[in-house]
Amino acid sequence: PIYVEMSDNDFTNWYCLEEWEIDEGMQAEVDDSDSDVVVVDHCGTVSGTYTGALDYSFSLTGIPTEDIGLDAGELDIELSDSVTESGTFEDTITGDEMEFSMGDSLTVDLGDGAGLTTSVTSCTNCPPGNPLMFFMMGQVIGGASESFAESVAEDVADELSDSILNIFGGDEAESEDYDEYENQWQCDSGDQWVYEWEINNGYEDCWDGSDEMDMSGSWSAYGENMYMNLDINDEMLSFSDEEATFTCDDGTEIDWSSLRDWSNDCANNEDEDAGHSETDTWTCNDGTTISWNQINDYNADCASAEDEGATAHYTIDGVLMSEDGTPLSQHQGTFCDANGCDQTMDWFYGEMSFDTGIAPPTSYGSHEYCTSGSVTDTSTGDIVMEFSSMCNEQWIGPSIGHAHAHSDGMDIYLEVSVYDWSEEGDATLSVSMVDENGNQVFLDSMAIDGSDNEYYMEEDVSVLEEGEYCLHAELTETGQSEPYDAHSHCFSVEEGQEPSDRIVAVVEAMAESDLGEVLEQFGMNLEDRLSDVAPTEFPYNDGMWAPMWSSEHAAMVGVGAYAMDDDGAYIMAGPATEGYTNDAPAKVSIRYLTGVPASTAAEEAETATSIEDIVDTEDHDLAEITEDLQEAGVDTTDLGLPIDDTDDGDSDGETPPQTAEELAEDAGLLPALSPLSVLAVISLAGVFIGRRNDA
Structure with a gap:
């Protein structure tokens, strides 16, 4: 309706509904209750394919490195490459808004040489063309550009980072300590990592959505035992929204919860014990029979708990394994929407936990265990969801926060931090520094006694010789001889550089x-x-820029620029227009x-x-x-x-x-x-x- 409203009104606002507004059921409509008409629209999606090529070059030269003690050109960087990517894009048009203010009516020459004219309306804030086509072009260009940029940005950034690191060098010892993927999980695409705590958090942090799984697992330690926790997407389970029913002898259906509730709901009392003898039985879905008085007794006597009114029943299996995959504990539980199962839908919050009975590790350091699990439809034996192995770590005891040193000439400042958030104590921090020949130039220690949750060692050390030095920090549990946590940092020490005569x-x-x-x-x-x-x-005392809207053609048919003074109105650019002359002063x-x-x-x-x-x-x-x-x-x-x-x-x-x-x-x-x-x-x-x- 936007074209119709633009043609009929002085001001029209076109608004594309947000996704949440569409989800709430808001419908497209035209609000013409005021002089300013508002068109609320479902603007749909724009999708397509793209092929993009990027030629880039980056250079950094001319830094007077010889004046700061480096070889000439040592900081020069020269990068160039060509990247070509093809792919698809899709963008839902939501939340966008356009305004159309219609101005003076004009009669303009069509320019066909025959003197034919047409009536148009100046649109004071329209683009010089079909406004909706301009809008769609913007969406297409934006969507394709964003998709292309995402696909090549990481490659370009990695190449630039590698070049800079090659110039400044890396700290081998520090590189060995630093794991850029620590506490992260790799997405199925293979080129993206997200933090472990972002898995199954309700948001797709991976571009491919692989961090949101139907089922996943982890382990944790509470009190005296380790627990295995299985996260399950209950939307994948086929529980009915309606309660199970019981059919009376005359065909009347009553809710399953009405069975054996001491209230006659069937005409012949067959829903209550009074309508049955002690020898009456009831047949489960798998053909087994149970006593009538076992129905609705809060115990699942049928394999699929249908005697308690379950509309679906699942068996949950979970295994806790060591880091090398050795099974340590295996557990099984039931899950249904009725009484008598280990887990019921009424009390389900996305996770089913098992007490493994295994004492948690007590030695200081990092401990890793893995879990696997599956969900099986008890009635059919079909596996509904499963995962083979997911591992997570848990740290016990104090840990080194950072170990760092930097030099100012021949003077070195070092700082080491230890975090003990649980104030467990019972550890010793040892800090040493050695030169490139392995000679020790600093040694000290600090007791981590559990009296605080943060500890710091800060020292100033002076050395006599230039060269490579390494700082080593180690944490050792009381009563143990080997450290359970260690960090190293290596750096260069050089005499301070005086300003060169050229700089002066x-x-x-x-x-x-x-x-x-x-x-x-x-x-x-x-x-x-x-x-x-x-x-x-x-x-001139006035002017007008006029994209020309034709209601007859429902399109922009031209653009004009006009100027006015006290004596008349003039065409500065555009078609011949009635009331405007070409003889501007x-x-x-x-x-x-x-x-x-x-x-x-x-x-x-x-x-x-x-x-x-x-x-x-x-x-x-x-x-x-x-x-x-x-x-x-x-x-x-x-x-x-x-x-x-x-x-x-x-x-x-x-x-x-x-x-x-x-x-x-x-x-x-x-x-x-x-x-x-x-x-x-x-x-x-x-x-x-x-x-x-x-x-």
């Missing part, structure tokens, strides 16, 4: 240069020139470019290096600008400006002494002014003018 020369040249005076003088000259320029009155040159011509024009503007590249200098007198720039000390030889060849040298022919800035520039220490520098100078001159006026 650059700093001194900058400090002694007259750059500030140059900017001040140029600003004064520019201010004088601008003060002589009389302001020009703008020839002040013409404005407008070129509307799209596609390749627009790209070419943009590239030409970006690569402009002289005034001739931007403006036709034959139409302007640039001599005064040249004079002012030269008086301000700016070299205009590279700007394409007129050059005054008059010899203004000293009468005695002597060359004036060079300034510190000139000396530094001759020595190659400062870059010469470029055309962009001149533009920056002009901008800064404006700041000086403003400050002087304020004064």
Whole structure:
């Protein structure tokens, strides 16, 4: 309905419903109760395929590494590659909004040479084309770009990271300690990891959704025993939403909970013990028989618990295994929606736990165990869901938080932290530092006694020789000889570097240069020139940019730009329009470019290096600008400006002494002014003018 409402109303708001609004049952509608019409819409999805190619290059050169004690070019980086990816994308259009404000009605020439005209309405905030097509194009470009970016971003980032690491080197000892995948779980796609606690948390953290499984398992230690915990997606189980029923002799159906409740619900009392003898039996689904008085007695006497009104019944199997896969404990339980099962739906919160009866580990350090499990339909014997093995770790005892050292010249600062959140204590921290020959230069220890949950060792150590040093931290449980936790960090120690003569020369040249005076003088000259320029009155008092909406064609049919003054209205760009003339008193040159011509024009503007590249200098007198720039000390030889060849040298022919800035520039220490520098100078001159006026 959006096209119809746009054509009939001055203002129309088009709104795409959010997903949650659709889930809540909100329907598409048109609200025209006010003058501003709102179209609420189910905007659907945009899907398709894409093929993207990315050529990228990254370079970093020119850092004066020799001035900071490194070889020339040691920090240079040069990366380039081509990446091509194809794939699919799908995006649900939700929460987007567009507004259409319709303005003046116009009659314009169709441009067919026959003088035919059509009526259009200016849309003040429409794009220059079919607005819905522009909107859909945006969705397509956005969806394809996002999918392509996700597929190549990781490859590009990894290559750049690897190159930077190759330059700065890695700490082998530290690399061995650091596991970037610690406490993480690999998604089925193989190229993404998520944290273990994000598994089955109700949100798809993996792009492929593999972290949300029908069934998973873990182990935990509470009190004196280990527990095996099986997470089960009950939506995969076929429990009925309706209660099981019992059929009376006359065909009447009553709820199963009405059986043997001391209330006659069947006409012949067959739902109660009074309607049966002590020898009456009832047949289970598998053909076995039970006594009538065993029905609804809170005990499942049939294999599938149908005697208690279960609509479905499942058998849960779980196995606890050691890290190497050796079974340690196996358990089985029942799950149904009636009384008499180990787990009932009324008290199910997504997890079924088994007490393994195995004492939890007590030795300090990391302990890993694994679980496997399955859910079987008891009636059919079919496996509904299962998982082969999932492992998780649990840490016992204090642990090393970090062990780090850094040097400032020949002085080393080291810091080691220990966390003991349960305040278990009974451990000793040992910290040592050795040089590249294995000679020990530091050794100390600290008792972790359980009096606190955080411990820190901080020391300053001075060494005599440059080279590689390694910091080692170890935690040992009381009564044990081998450490259960260890961290290492290796680093380089070098004498401090003094600033080079070149750097000192650059700093001194900058400090002694007259750059500030140059900017001040140029600003004064520019201010004088601008003060002589009389302001020009703008020839128009109103204007209109008009994408043209045709209700007849339900589409944008053109674009016009119009200007108005007290004497009339004029066409600046666009088709012939009734009420507007082509004889504007002040013409404005407008070129509307799209596609390749627009790209070419943009590239030409970006690569402009002289005034001739931007403006036709034959139409302007640039001599005064040249004079002012030269008086301000700016070299205009590279700007394409007129050059005054008059010899203004000293009468005695002597060359004036060079300034510190000139000396530094001759020595190659400062870059010469470029055309962009001149533009920056002009901008800064404006700041000086403003400050002087304020004064």
